Amino acid sequence: MKPVNSAAGGATGNGETGPVVQVAGAAVRLGGRTIWEHVDLEVWPGEFIAILGPNGSGKSTLIKAILGLLPLQAGSISVLGQPARRGHPEIGYVPQRRHFEADVRVRGRDVVRLGLDGVRWGLPLPFVQRGRARSFEKQVQDVIESVGAAAYADRPIGELSGGEQQRLLIAQALVTHPRLLALDEPLDSLDIQNQQAVAGLIRGIARDTGAAVLLVAHDVNPILSALDRVVYMAGGRVAVGTPEEVVTSETLSKLYGSPVEVLHASDGSVVVVGHPGEEEVFHHDRH
C-alpha cells in the first residue's frame, strides 16, 4: 500500500513521490472469460512503458481498466493515489482507432480543443469570459505546435492523412497536461516514416513534460530504443521488466507455455518467432 497523496491532481511541478499508476493483483473477466489475472505493475513519473503481446491478450483491456472503463474482478488499480475512475483529468488517452471519415468537416484545432473543454456543458459564448477563451486558444495553439501540427490544424480533420490525424489526437490527449499518457496502438496504422516520427514525438513528450507514457504496441521495434520497461501480456499472464529482461526466449516461452524464440537482427531490432496462433508480433519491417 502506498500513502495517499493528498496533493494528487492539483499539484504541479513539486516532486511527486508516488507512482502514477499502481496495479495490484488485478484481474479482469469479460463475457465469462478471464482476460488476465495476477497483474502487478507500478508506473513511475517520466517512464516510457510499452504494453506488448499477441492479439486478444488484453493489452487494450489493461489500458481501459486503468482508465476506469472496466470493472476489476479482483485486485485494485489506483491512479495518482486515487482509485481508477472514469474521467480522471490527469490521464490523456488516445484510443485504438479507425480514422476520421473523409466527410468529417471539423477543423483539427477544434478536435484538440474538445480535449480541453469538451466535457463542459453549455456553448462557448462569444464575448463572454474573453480572458479564459484566449487562454484556452493559446493552450490549444501551444500543444498543436508542440506536436508539429500547426501547418494543417485548420484543415478539416477528415481530409488529413493518418499520421497527421494521429498527431492531432496526441495533441488532444496532451492539451490538459496529463501526468499519464495512455496510447493504444498509436503507430499501428501508420507507414514506416510516420511510425518513426510519431514514436520520436512521444519519446520527446515523455522527456519534456515528465508524463509517464503507457503505449500499446504491435511492433516494439520503432520504440525499442526509447523504452524504459515493457509489459508483455500472453496467455492471461503478464511479465514486467526491462526489454532485455522480458523480450527473451526464456521469459516469453514461460509466458506462452510453449517454446518461443527471440531473434536479434543486426540493426538492433527483435523478431519473436515460433509461438502458436501469432505469426507476426514483431514483424521486422525496416529496410
Add this chain to the structure above:
Amino acid sequence: MNDAGSFPVFSWNLWLDIQQMLQYEFMRNALLSGTALSIVSGLVGYFVIVRHQAFAGESLSDVAFTGAVGGAAIGINPLAGMLVFTVAAAVAMGAFAERLSERDIAIGTVLAWVLGLGLLFLTLFSSHVSGTGTGFSGVTVLFGSILSVSASQTLTIVLLSAGIMLVVSTIARPLLFASLDPDVAAARGVPVRLLGLGFMALLAITVGEAVQAVGALLVFALLLLPAATAQRLTTRPYAGLWLAALLAVCFTWTGITIGFYTGLPSSVCISLLAFCVYIVTVGLLTMRPLFNSRPNAATI
C-alpha cells in the same frame, strides 16, 4: 394553401410586399412557426450529419407519417400522436442498436413494420372520416402544409422549438465530443450513451415538427440541406451550427414568400431552394481550386 384564382402581386417593393403578406393571419402563423422549426432543424441537422445519422433521420420522417395518421385515425391531435410515436420509435432505435454496424438493419426492420402500420391507419382514417373540417389528410402529412398551421399549433411549435434550442445549446459541446470521438469522450467522463439516446429523442421531435412545414417526404430538405451547406462553408463547429440554423430560416422565409406569390406549395419551394443553394455551394467550392494557381494537395 392560399385561394386559387388571383394571387397577390409581387411588387418588388419589399417593404410593401412583406406588409401585404403579414396582413393574413395564416401567413403570420406560417412565418412564425416556420422560423421556430427551421432554427431547430438547422441545429439538430448539424449533429445528424456529424453523427452520420442521416438514415435514422429519414426513417423517423416515415415514422412521423405513421404517427400523425395513427393519431388522426384514433381521434387525437395529429401533432401529439406524431410526436409521441416518433420519440418512442427514436429511443427504441437508439437503445436496440448499440453498435453502428447493426444500426442500419435495426432501423430498416422497424421501418418496414412502421410504414405498413401507417398505411393501415391511412385506410382506417379515410374510411372513417372523409372530408373532415380539420384540414388534415394523408397528403398533408406527406407534403406538409405550413400555410394551414393554426394559431394554437404555432404556439405548440414555438414552445417545443424553444425547449429544443435550450437543450441543444446546453449539450452541444459534450455532444460534439461524443459524436466525433466517442471513445475519448467516454474516457473523459462524457455520458456518451445517454447523450446518444437524448439526441435521438431531440431528432424525433424536430422531425415531427419539420413534417408540419415540408411534409414527411421532404423533411430532409430542412433537416439536412442547411446543415450540409453550412458544413461546406465553415469548418468551425459552433459557427457551422448557427449558420445551419440561419440558412434554414432563410430557406423557409423565402420558400413561404415564393409560395404566397406564385401559388406553388411552399414545401416544394423550400425544398427546391435548399437543394439549389446546396448544389451551387458545392459546385463553387469544388471549382475554386481550378482558379487557384496553387492547388491544395489532397492527402490521404
